[in-house]
Amino acid sequence: MDIRKTDMAPAPGGRAMPASLYRRHGRFRSAARRFRRKPVARPRAAPHSEPTCLIPPDTNGVHMLQQILSHTPAYVWAILAFLVYRGVAASQDRVVRYRSVFIIPGGMLVLGLNSVATGFGLWTPAGAAWLAATLAGAALARTRAGGDGAKAVDHAAGTVTQRGSWMPLALMMAVFCCKYAVGAALAVQPALRGDMRFAVPACMAFGLFNGILLGRLLRTAAAWQALRPAAASPA
Known part of the structure; x- marks a missing residue:
């Protein structure tokens, strides 16, 4: 087979090749180059499109509340019942042992201090x-x-007559609710332990309620010291 020089063309590798094959090779390279340069069409997002919520907004909150309540230990509800009982009893004038007036303020102080220390x-x-x-x-x-505060004291019997008030119940419920809410929040988001924007107001609420209960106790103790029997006074 006789191939003339004019029918020969340089190949990409430097070797000679027939012109017909070179033309076919050139057309293939041109098509491949156009294919590479052609931009790829991307799907356009719908303007102002918002994700569709498959779950109603309230469902997550209700489910979380159910989980928190179901995982609350039974002794917590026992403490709540005891506090409600003592608060309702404190709404009426009553005669109590002097030592018993330290129970509720001391217990609330321990609860608040425990929440601050552990949280x-x-x-x-x-x-x-x-x-x-x-x-x-x-x-x-x-x-x-x-x-x-205390209306009267009886040093011989060791009792104190206290005026009825709903304030003790309100303060005890405030301390209990604060402790419960803070504990639940820290269980759901442990990072709140280091967030002072959450920690400082929560601890200030604990301290304010604890302090008011403590102040009421100090007033009763002052009345115990001040209201002495007449027989105890010097003639």
Whole structure:
């Protein structure tokens, strides 16, 4: 087979090849180059499209609340029942042992202190906020004139007659609800332990309620010391 020089063309590798094959090879390379340069069409998103919510907005909140309530230990509800009982009893004038007046303020103080220590730490700005609010609440309740303190004391019997008030029930429910809400929030979002925007207000609420209960106790203790029997006074 006789192939003339004019029918030969250089191949990409530097070797000679027939012109017909070279033309076919050139057309293939041109088609491949056009294919590479052709932009790929991307699907356009619908303007102002919003994701469709398959679950109603309230469903998640209700489900979370059900989970929190179902995982609450039974002793928590027992404590709540006891606090309600003591609060309702405190709404009426009553005669109680002097030592028993320390139970509720001391118990609420322990609950608040435990929540601050286990949730945020005592040696933190949150612990300092709790201490400051406790002192402020105690001073406010201690210096308040009049109110629902002790009406009379009996040193011989060791009893105190207290005025009825709904304030103890309100304060006990406030401390209980704060402790429950803070515990649930920390269980759901543990990162809140280091968030002072959450920790400081929560600890201040604990401290304020604890301080008011403590101030009421100090007023009763002051009345116990001040209201002495007449026989105990010097002639």
